[in-house]
Amino acid sequence: MSTSTDQPVSQFEMETTPGQGGLGEASGAYWERIKGGDLGALPAVLGCVVLAIVFGVLEPDSFLTEQNFANLLNQGAAIMVLAMGLVFVLLLGEIDLSAGFTAGTGAAILAVTLTEHNWAWPLSVLAALATGVAIGLAIALLVARLGIPSFVVTLAFFLALQGAMLLIIGEGGTIPIRNDAILTIMNKNMSVVLGWLFAIIVIGGFAAATYWAILTRKRASLPVPAISVWAAKVVALGAVVLIAVWLLNQERQRPNAPIVIQGVPWVVPLVTALVVVLSFMLMRTSFGRHIYAVGGNAEAARRAGIGVANVKTACFILCSTLAVVAGILLASRDNSVSPTTGGAQTLLYAVGAAVIGGTSLFGGRGKIYDAITGGLVVAIIANGLPLVTQKSGIQFIINGLVLLLAASVGAISRRRAAATGR
């Protein structure tokens, strides 16, 4: 102790938080991170912009319309929610190949109980979610307790759930959904006023939460980023949210159409709420911290007294449950459930979304909003490609190439990160 009493207030706190020196220094620090291989959301955001420009130039009349923008969000929502679930499993360095059919099975349970047994919709939703929990628990027991690689276990579930789904749906092939509450999610919009209110809540909430964090650090006399950096972030988010809400609040039917369609689709606040809740869980609770620890170094986590098997179990359950939520969104969007609801295509899109967003397949790296940014890229491709070419062969090849590109960007940034020690 005697050696340290005359030390100045800890010298390494100087660089604790990037951006103390204001905007210039913050952007410099950000550039350093990019160069060091820590790309964050950059590839996904760039991808969105480039793809939007490409499709906008190729198909200005059909792609760049308010109608299509709303479509895009509806198409992307289920993929984003599925990808959020996968982020938990990918963070562990595991994979859930069955998530697509878990979504389909959940949707089938929902449709059967709603339409054929006339259950109340909250009960049906609960039954579907419980199915998700059960599937996740079963996978987790096999992976975390028995030690079978998740690839094999979930491949088996991929096949088995496909069968289960067929049996649940039965001979008819397609079960229609007529429940208003379920259909509202994907087919109805918020009123214009409510849309603006939503925008204000999102922006205000973000601004308040981040400002509160700065205040707390300041009170604890820890270094804080300059207020201009905070303001820039709030303004950037605000601009994106306000422009999106403004676009969605435009009348998006063709001129002289008999009904008016405008407003933010109800699925947007639903997905936003999921992002907020799950991000909070991942970034602000010890459970979330333990997920990162297990994904980063399971042995270190075990020695630190973390119940590795329990953490894995919780992640697989979360993944399967969120997959069922995605399945409900798909059912709402299609107004029905069929054996093609969810499935392999949706799963691959979702894995692609998570990876494009920046989540590592090797575990330990990833954030919930990766699912959103990556999901947007995937949704833009899924939405724009059919406008450009009708040939599904070309669409599949381009989808494959985009996923490879994303994985390559991830691998290159990993190598850079290893070289620069980040």
Next chain:
Amino acid sequence: MTSASQGQQRELLSLRGINKSFGAVHVLRDVDFDVRPGEVTALVGDNGAGKSTLIKCVAGIHPFDSGEMVFEGSPITIHGPKDANALGIEIVYQDLALCDNLDVVHNMFLGREVKSGIVLNETEMEKRAGETLKSLSVRTLRSLRQHVSSLSGGQRQTVAIARAVLWNSKLVILDEPTAALGVAQTEQVLNLVRRLAENGLGVVLITHNMNDVFQVADSIACLFLGQMAAQVRAKDVNNTQVIELITAGRSGDIGLRPAEAAAVGTV
């Protein structure tokens, strides 16, 4: 050292007649081992001499077969790593101890996060991590919020040691902390080890490096094929004697008796 000169001779940890077998292999035979507070006790011995087994028993990873353990004057039994932690015994492993994808603060509080309600109290953790590192005069870290993957070997070892100190620990066991380090980094870690002892902790240093031993140790315990050849004051012996103790179990009139050493050696 200081505590010794103040007459504080009572042992922090004392092991008497410890035996441990894995199946037919008798790994530890009647081992006695003492650690005093405010001192660095070096635990040396060749590969397979039983160093790791001994500290794993102290850490609660393996149970002893027989023998007694006295900690701070009272006899204790340890049933698991949590028991050891609760007593204030912390082990710093040579590797596998930190998560690369988490920052310094997160690693130091891993598994024992400070929370307010259900929310992690990041400011409190950062403050306490900073204070602990400051109390150890650690100056080599650029930032408390940098990921551990960006740290050098010495810095990682520093973080691992600081994590052990964070919990008001009384006994810190370091398993070859300098094995993978360069000259300057070894120097830093050894200074840190010395400072731990100066702060009043009992420190056990497992090492193969005689320079390290004579630079920081107050007491040297030599294991030879599962037996404690001798535990001696560092100032009473020289390099050659310690190496003889490690390789032959005896040196001059210290160590195992000739017959005993020969008997063990031929097993």
